Amino acid sequence: MAMTGVLRPGHAQVRVLDLEESVRFYRDVLGLVETGRDATGRVYFKCWDERDHSSYVIRQADSAGLDFFGWRVLDTATLDKLDADLQAYGIKTERIPAGEMLETGERVRFTLPSGHVMELYAEKSKVGNGIPLVNPAPWSKARDHGIAPIRLDHALLYGPNVAEVQKIFTEVLGFYLVERVLTPDGNGNAAIWLSCGQKVHDIAFAEYPEPGKLHHCSFLMESWDQVLRAGDIMSMNTVAVDIGPTRHGVTRGCTIYAWDPSGNRFETFFGGHLPYPDYETMTWTFDNFGQGLDYPQRKLHETFLSVVS
Amino acid sequence: MPHTVRIEDTGVSYACAPRESLLEGLHRLGLRGIPVGCRGGGCGVCKIEVLAGEFHTRAMSRDHVSDDDVAHQRLLACRVYPSSDLSLKVIGKLQTKVCTPLAIR
Ligand code: FES
Ligand SMILES: [Fe+2]
Numbered sequence: 180m181a182m183t184g185v186l187r188p189g190h191a192q193v194r195v196l197d198l199e200e201s202v203r204f205y206r207d208v209l210g211l212v213e214t215g216r217d218a219t220g221r222v223y224f225k226c227w228d229e230r231d232h233s234s235y236v237i238r239q240a241d242s243a244g245l246d247f248f249g250w251r252v253l254d255t256a257t258l259d260k261l262d263a264d265l266q267a268y269g270i271k272t273e274r275i276p277a278g279e280m281l282e283t284g285e286r287v288r289f290t291l292p293s294g295h296v297m298e299l300y301a302e303k304s305k306v307g308n309g310i311p312l313v314n315p316a317p318w319s320k321a322r323d324h325g326i327a328p329i330r331l332d333h334a335l336l337y338g339p340n341v342a343e344v345q346k347i348f349t350e351v352l353g354f355y356l357v358e359r360v361l362t363p364d365g366n367g368n369a370a371i372w373l374s375c376g377q378k379v380h381d382i383a384f385a386e387y388p389e390p391g392k393l394h395h396c397s398f399l400m401e402s403w404d405q406v407l408r409a410g411d412i413m414s415m416n417t418v419a420v421d422i423g424p425t426r427h428g429v430t431r432g433c434t435i436y437a438w439d440p441s442g443n444r445f446e447t448f449f450g451g452h453l454p455y456p457d458y459e460t461m462t463w464t465f466d467n468f469g470q471g472l473d474y475p476q477r478k479l480h481e482t483f484l485s486v487v488s
Numbered sequence: 489m490p491h492t493v494r495i496e497d498t499g500v501s502y503a504c505a506p507r508e509s510l511l512e513g514l515h516r517l518g519l520r521g522i523p524v525g526c527r528g529g530g531c532g533v534c535k536i537e538v539l540a541g542e543f544h545t546r547a548m549s550r551d552h553v554s555d556d557d558v559a560h561q562r563l564l565a566c567r568v569y570p571s572s573d574l575s576l577k578v579i580g581k582l583q584t585k586v587c588t589p590l591a592i593r
Pocket of ligand 1: 511527530565569
């Protein structure tokens with residue numbers, strides 16, 4: 180099998196300021212499927228076409244932002260190996276027991292030099308997408324409820340030490356660098372896009388003085404048309420929209436950035452080119468960052484650089 | 489009925505309805521470069537200090553608003569709603585935008 184190691188973004192846990200308002204937003208406007216609530220009050224969601232129990236978890240708190248981002252790995256042997264590899268590289272890891280999150284196995288947790296908490300896990304209950312595995316229909320009526328993305332696609336995180344973060348992902352976790360934006364002096368990377376498979380990115384980081392910041396979690400749409408429909412639903416519900424609908428130069432993805440009711444940015448995303456691990460990295464100079472962000476408007480929107488949670 | 493909100497730094501006033509946040513009203517003024525961020529109390533770019541007047545609030549991130557800030561009514565404009573005429577001072581990222589003449593921005 181070609182895909183081993185880290186398979187995909189598995190879950191994000193995000194803090195919200197008002198739980199029930201946020202549940203209504205994520206369930207009825209974004210159109211995620213609520214799959215459970217645990218004893219600590221966390222609410223679990225998945226996108227309609229995802230098969231695992233949950234991919235997006237919210238928790239009431241007095242600040243917004245990201246608690247942690249979790250990666251699904253191939254199996255428990257892979258989990259143990261990556262844990263050992265991280266420790267050998269000099270990164271402290273911690274084991275979170277199975278069941279601490281609903282329907283989720285043991286997790287290996289560690290903190291990146293950017294201040295973000297990452298997790299690896301090998302087991303999460305498969306609850307299915309509501310479509311039988313034998314003679315499946317292409318979609319279910321869950322596709323029409325709200326914006327209804329098909330999966331948690333990636334996240335963009337802001338924090339310091341992006342060069343060290345890149346080394347951990349590429350040298351330990353098996354990712355490769357798909358695209359990057361250079362710093363103004365051209366000597367370093369201001370932002371990096373990393374893939375662990377053939378998606379244009381599974382995670383991205385941008386250099387930022389404050390550690391552990393969330394720029395956005397991104398949800399995958401099936402078409403550009405569905406991105407436009409997402410924009411209609413945002414406006415019908417007076418969702419705070421940041422940028423778009425437009426197309427990124429970086430990744431070539433089609434996008435809308437908007438904020439949840441607590442000021443956590445999210446993205447409805449479609450497309451992007453399909454890289455392979457042997458492809459050469461594509462580079463954007465800082466003076467072309469505007470085209471990288473918003474190709475038609477060629478505009479480096481101020482909120483992109485300065486508004487995070 | 490809308491209340492009148494006065495920005496003490498500049499002497500400019502604007503109308504703001506009780507169900508509208510102070511940031512929405514400020515944004516409608518159309519001053520270029522008002523940092524309208526998340527509008528959900530999460531990002532902290534819209535900080536103001538309420539100097540006088542009654543208001544009500546919705547939850548805002550305590551990453552950006554300390555106990556001392558609350559005591560001094562230094563709050564996030566996107567989560568503050570007027571209950572009477574108000575006067576406020578813009579602080580933080582908002583200040584450079586609202587109080588700098590356009591020509592030198
Ligand atoms: S605009 Fe983000 S906190 Fe007010
Ligand atoms: Fe994105």
